[in-house]
Amino acid sequence: MTEATLPAPVAAPAVDRERLTAIGFVLPSFLIIAGVFALPLVLLLGVSYVDANGLSFANYKRLLGTPYYLWVIWNSLRLGLLTTLIAFLISYPAAFALARARGPLRSLLLATLFLPLAASVIVKAFAWTILLRSDGIVNETLIALGIIEDPIRMIFTETALIVGAVNIFLPFMILPIYAIVAQLDPRYAEAAATLGASPVVTFFRVILPLTLPGIIAGVALVFSLSVSAYVVPTLLIGEKYPTLATTIAKAYLLAREPGFGAAAGVVLLAIAIAVVALSARLSREPK
């Protein structure tokens, strides 16, 4: 009996030391994440309840109770949804083409996806303003081809905004889908075919469900990027299409209303978190 109880006092400190070591390793990264990400978020949340008269819900009431700001929120959502939808429609077949491509062609295609990421968003948005303006290359070409007589107004329209946003955020949709498609065993489609599924049925019952994780990752990325985009709407459409992002900037830089800007930031964050949480839920494996 005494022999059995003897090791206990020796073992206990050893376990504690192990745990202490583990905490020691985790602590620095925990502190960095807490200090750099969590703390600012808590501050943002706190500030959003502050207005000229002290603590109140006034900022949220103004944001969610004024038709103008509801329109602003709708603009952000619309930008996010349209960009995500169009980017998905382009990216899904593109990802398959990329996965089918072999050798130098594949490298070339991947390079055309990655290289634009090295250029600043501002540069790319400006490039679109040059391309789309009345004497830009798109209008000049259409006139030269005789398709139109007078230049079409393209810059500072919603079309320009969506075209630019889709172009800039496209790699974030293609790459996660491509990563899944490239791993997809062609035997799945063959197995479905031998079991009697036509190519269309195979697509909807096998290929689409199996590539869903890539789609969800791409949708979450592109939606959260485009719903909160600032440079793209500012340069490609401007004042007549205010979004949450441009409203936040204005609240801080012009109106000096940090509480209101923080509230708009919280709403934007809530939208993004809702989409990411929904994606995570959808991508979970079925039980």
Place this chain on the structure above:
Amino acid sequence: MSEGSPHLVVRGVSKRYGPTTVLDHIDLTIRRGELVTLLGPSGCGKTTLLRAIAGLAQPDTGKVELAGRDITNVPPHKRNVGVVFQSYALFPHLTVAGNVAFGLKVRGMARREIDIAVDRALSLVKLGHLASRRISALSGGQQQRVALARAIAVEPDVLLFDEALSALDRKLREEMQVELRRLLQDVKATAIFVTHDQDEALTMSDRVAVMNKGRIEQLAEPRELYLRPASLFALNFVGLSTRISGTVLAADNGKVDVETKVGRLSALGNFQAGSPVIVAARPEQLRLGEQGESNSAAGRVRSVVFQGSRTLVEVDAGAGESLLAELSGRDGAIPRVHDEIRLSWPVTETFAFPMEAQA
């Protein structure tokens, strides 16, 4: 359709990939309820032939008929074949029951009938208790059974197995060979197995097609394949053998006398005098000592390998030739390494093959 009539007919099927001929005018007829193995080394075309039957590879020439229907230009989803893939290709987003039900659902079967058919298929492979499991929660052997149940559930006209057992470990594979054969006979399935494993071929099939370089070298029952190999390739690929090269001295009515470096030997075969040949015999035909009217050769024992019920003895017969004998313990004394011994074997169990066929 009565048993024994042609069920699957492959006629003159060829397939080329670039400069490589993968299938070279294959003819193959399989009866209803027959279990046939396509046996050969990798690259012999056996998997391509299986894929051509399934409709997953389009042959350049030739025809495929299944259950009296020309299916040469029918897409795979309208062929009514069942395929069990080497990697199983089970759908990871569906449960075990969902996988088995897949073929029935896409055929538009009523839900209640699907449930009954899925239960039946899963109980056939003894997996009824795992119906609601995810695929990733199954062992390799269980996945193999699900793949089989999924293929059987649609009641295909022919079941095709592409190296379907090769991913299992040896013991499980040997158990599955016996069980699978019994199961397929119970449901009266017609099946084609593709394998490079001769034991699997001999265990599983009513007939074995030995394939080499896109051709079927021999199509025979396992026993005949072993006892009467039609080519040097078939001899080499199935079982062990002693092989000695020589030149035909005289030919007489299906029998030849061959001059070899280990002495004069007689063998079955039709050759002209002067032809270079390989003389071969199965190791269990070789006996210790001299016997009248039989072939014999002497040499020094190079190795003795004890394998339980039998002992393999390799003898260096000089001039680069060697003999392989399989002796049973009951034959009395087993020689030891470096012993000088003489081995003999019956002329009627000695074959001659043309030399140039040796690849």
